[in-house]
Amino acid sequence: MEVAEVLPAFADAFAFEEFNRMQRETLPALLESDENVVASAPTASGKTALAELAICKALDDGGTALFIAPLRALTNEKEDDWDRFEELDYSVYVVTGERELNSRRARHADILVMTPEKLDSATRKHDSRRYDFVTDIDVCVIDEVHLLDADRRGSVLEVTISRLRRLCDPRVVALSATMPNVDDVAAWLDAPEETTFEFGEQYRPVDLNAGVKTYTHGENSFADKYRRLYRALDLAEPHLREDGQALVFVSSRQDTVRAAEAARDEIAGRDIPMGARGDYDFHTESKELENDTLRNSVLDGVAFHHAGLSKNDRDLVEEWFKEGHVELLFSTSTLAWGVNLPARCVVIRDTKLHDPLEGEVDMSPLDVLQMLGRAGRPGYDDVGYGWVVCDTAEADKYRRLLNEGKEIESRLAESLETHLNAEIAMGTITDLEDVMDWLETTFYYERGQSKPEAYDFPNLKGRVRDCLEDLVARGFVETGEAGDLSIEATPRGVLASKYYLRLETAASFAGLCDRTESGRALETGDVLAAVAGATEFESVSARQDERDAVDAVLVGQEAEDLEPGQRKVLAILRSAASGTTPAELQSDAWVIRRNATRLLSALGAFLDRFVGPHAANLSSRAEARAENGVAEDAVGLTAIDGVASGRASKLAKEGLSTPGDVLEAGIDGLADAGLSEGVAERVYEGAQSLPSIEMEWGQFPETIAAGENAVHEVTVRNVGEPARAGITVTVNGREMTSTNSYLRDVDTVPVGVFGADAEELEYTVSVAFPEESLLPVERSRTVDIR
Template identity: 65%
Template sequence: MEVADAVPEFADAFPFDEFNRMQREAVPALVESNANVVAAAPTGSGKTALAELAICRALAAGGTAVFVAPLRALTNEKESEWERFEDLGYSVYVVTGERDLNPRRAERADVLVMTPEKADSATRKHDSPRYSFIADVDLVVIDEVHLLDSERRGSVLEVVVSRLRRLCDPRIVALSATMPNVRDVADWLDAPPEATFQFDESYRPVDLHADVVTYSHGENSFADKYRRLYRALDKAEPHLREDGQALVFCASRQDAKQAAKKARDELAERDIPMGARGDYDFHNDAKELENSTLRKSVLDGVAFHHAGLNKGDKDRVEQWFKDGKIELLFSTSTLAWGVNLPARCVVIRDTKYHDPLEGEVDMSPLDVLQMLGRAGRPGYDDVGYGWVVTDRSDADTYRTLLREGKEIESQLAADLVEHLNAEVAMGTVHGVEDAIDWLETTFYYHRAKSEPDEYGFDGIRDRVRETLDDLRERGFVEADGGVLAPTTLGVLCSTFYLRLDTASAFHALATQDGDFREDDVLQAVAAAREFDSVNARHGEKDAVRKVLGNRGDDLEPGQQKVLAILVGSMRGSVPPELRSDAWVIRQNALRLLAAAGAFMDRYDRPRGENLAERLAARVDTGVPADAVGLTAIDGIASGRAHKLADADVETPAAVIDAGASGLVDAGLSESLADRVLDQAEGLPAVTFDWGDFPDRVAMGENEACEVTVRNAGGGGRAHVRVTATPDDGDPVEMTTTTGYLDDPLTVPVGVFGANAESLTYTVEVTFPDYPLRPDSDSRTVRVT
């Protein structure tokens, strides 16, 4: 079947002219009907084309499509890959983080690309103008729907699909690797038999021979990696000698890089003829690689690939592997889920990996099957070879997996309380009956009906009632005449995607007496439930102690590690021992700091909100405390902020004083200097007018005075606080007011003759929405 015959107006959107057998059988259901579709097919058989066919039908009808990609690393790849739709006049937009979201682009997009987590966050906020686009979509394509079985992410995908079906009832097209219980998924999604496809291994473009190879586990994990590497090379060697290619999957980016370096030496020892050092053009192209390790290894036919490489390096590695210039490629699992780079031989070197948030975990069975599915190059190989390298004690587990596959189970039960809270917060659940109605839309309910004993189907109603009671007892929901409604705590918990314990801790922080210290906020974040599984490995404990000193003594070791990474990030220097986990922990911490700031805002603690904003800016950029205000200027991130701070330009006011020429002297280009100056002038700039404020007052006397606060810059929400501090005591808060400081604001200050030698009056202005240090001014009055 020609593409042009099936979707004539979209023929240019496909990178081929003719559908294969699997695609051909699915075309009628995708193009000639509006039915929901579930298609399970072997990895590498061309499922992406099914997604694209469904998108074509939606676009032809003037609709909007959402593509839910399993990994964030793949969303940008889809945006690049689907420039073909852009060429036809349709817009493709990747929905990323909160701060980067462009609501206008999202609303106007024809194809939206999201991860399950981003889709969950967006649907929770669908009634806000910023995310209203998500409630008006016509098609949802779920790529790799077997992600439902993932312990960490499966429940998120499940509730997203159920929520979207209630919000706007879009057409659902769910794609999957081969799974035994595809009918369960089809029943859940109401896909009719004629639109449910279970393409077996006969549809694989190349037959697969998959097996297990064992190694003897030792005491040293570092040495174990090399034992597994040698086993992997043993399996790859015969194919490499026959000019075949091998793909070896490793647990982490660093592992892939180190394995490639070690493999070069080992291949030379084994005298395996590889590489293209005589290829002059290839030699010159290799010089353009940014990664120096990669630059050295590709000429020997060995490379590595992971999401941390820049796009240019990744694109070259992928192309050179397709061209056969790279014969042995080490990669992380991202490559298995994304780019279709098959090899004659695939070896999974690592079945366990270190997760910064979970510690050492077993690789998901889904990942294992997905990786092995890359074995065999269509058009080149008659058979592909896949191997799992594992400890003898785990060998039978993997043999069973390879023989029987993996049924897809629901993981919703483990996170039911958080997801039920979200439904109450959105107003879709008002009691037990509503909760049951909601639950009946989930895969969990359908799977429980299919396996009632395993899932405890008869006890589901009791479980829902107990979960709602728990939410009420903990203050996340309240009951009025038997009708449940969300509390402020419940709404914040849902909006910011928090664990319940974390939300409770942030509530306690925001409502505590007295002022906030930096460590109050940082330790609340480090102790969050989201970091529960972080553990401090033996080699990291000294580094943690060196960063923290006596800070965080009451925290658990894993929490101390998180705190050390936050403190090190704020100083611009995370110890090398902690860097491998730092990025993931820092990104999660920034989300939690934003949530902590929102709690401060909701519970009227503007000074705490400002502190959270400043801490987030410092964790993100490593800018010193005195210079953190620079990050409020668009275009000033870590590097430029440090450059300006080194030139003693540490605040937006100092930027204005320096002028364009001073900023150029500090190292900015002329065009950037003008933009930065313009941005700085748009930020608040406070001055204080004390009028006829006295310098002395008689004992026992009182005088009513006023101080005027003026703002010479851009407006903003401001909190003004007046305190009086006796020379022998602590500050006493006299007045506070919050509002937009667009016009001059006059605040009353009562000068009184207290029993002290002098009193210092301080007026402080805090801008909660900006990472600006509070502005303050003081006057001291002698008591006579």
């Protein structure tokens, strides 16, 4: 059945001309019905086309489609793939945490692409103008819905889909790899029997021969990697000798490179006929690669692929693998979820991986099945071969997985409090009855009906009540008076939800606010230590060489109450702030910094709400320094749009360390400091868009007689852009008054001058902007006591 025959207006949106058997069987459900659809089918059987069919119907009906991709890397991939829709005048917009959201583009997009986490965050803020586009969705396509069973991420997907259905009730089309309990997913999503599809292994384009191979585990984990690598090459070698291709999955980006380098030597030693060094044209093409190691490797028929490579290099590797120039490819698991690059032989070398936040973890069963599903090239192979290489002790576990598959379970119970708090904070739950109504919309409830004992369903109401009582006891939720069953989020609960915090972290941040509000002076070290000690980092581990580097960074600093992994986080933050992260800490630094800056932003909101603008400003500056690696006196430069670590350092070296210095230097002065004319203009304009403070002390006295009192006014003038500010007055370091206002132009601050029992008094007026990384503006006057 030709695409042009079925969808003439969208024929160019598909990468093929004919639908296969699986796709044909779903056409009536997808195109001739408005019912929800659930389709389970083997990897590489063509499920992406089902998503595109559902999107085409929504577009043809004048609606908006949302595609939920399982990984951030795949959202960008879809943006590239779906240029085909752009050529048909339909707009595709990707919403991720990595990009600045353009609400107008999102609002007018025909196809939105998001991850579950970003959709969760957006739906929590659906009543804001910035995120209101999520309530205008006509069809929601869930790619890889079996991720419901993934650690942490599964519950996010579950509650987000339930919330989206309550917000705008879109048509839902859920796609997954083969799963034994597809009917539970269909029942959860209200997909009727006639639009629920379970395609078995007979729909695989190529039969799969999958098995488990063991290796002898040693004492040295580094040596074990090579034992598993040689085992993987043993399994791949027969296929490579027959001009087949092999895809080997390893646990990290770094391991793809190391494994490829070692494999080249081993292949040469085994005299396996591979490579294209005699192919002049390919030799010339390989020069287009940006990665030097990769350029040398591909000529021997070996390559590596991971998300850290440039798009150019990834695209070339994928193209050459499809063309057969690359015969042995080492990759991380991302490739299994994304690009369709089947190989005759697939080997999973690593079943464990290092997560910067979780330490060593087992690869999820879903990932394992997804990777093995890449075995077999349609049109080339009759059989695909897939192998899991693991320790003997784990062999039976993986054999059961391959033989029985994996039932999809709900993970909501593991984080019920967090998600319940979010719903209460949004106002969708206002009493105990609402809680039960909400639970009935979840996969957790559906699965609990199938396995009531496993899900402790007989005690469900009691568990919910315990959960609510705990939220109340910890200050996230408050209830009405006796007899009133109402539930309402506290400011603490709202902030925990808004900033996507684990509740233990939110409670810790609130505790820091309590201690600060009671008079304890807050310092940058307190802010960084609070973030390093967050529950989000509780599973971070530190190897011995990392601990030595940590001790060197933290020497002479108070951090003994933190666990080794949390000390590692603190060391990364402190060294990142100065732009000098030790080499031993760099492998995990990017992920840790990315999460830490989010937490610093959240802590800033807590301090702003419960302590005041000056404390929040301290957190904003700590966040900017951790993100950009600039000195404390130059951190204000990062508040200028377009100024990050490189430009801030360049300007600071030339003596321009504040936005005020930038304005005083002017465009010519910025050009003299080394900026190009165009950049200098943009930086100057950026500095103009910030607040700028001037103070006038008026008739403020220089002396006062002992026992006398007088009130004088200090004028605080904002000659820049309006902004929210906190103004404090201190006398000899002790706070007298504090105000919080939106400073548009002029504000006057009353200052009481009194003849105290001292020789002199130092009065300081300080202005801080809680949402900017600008240094507080402080001016002082000294009054002598006669």
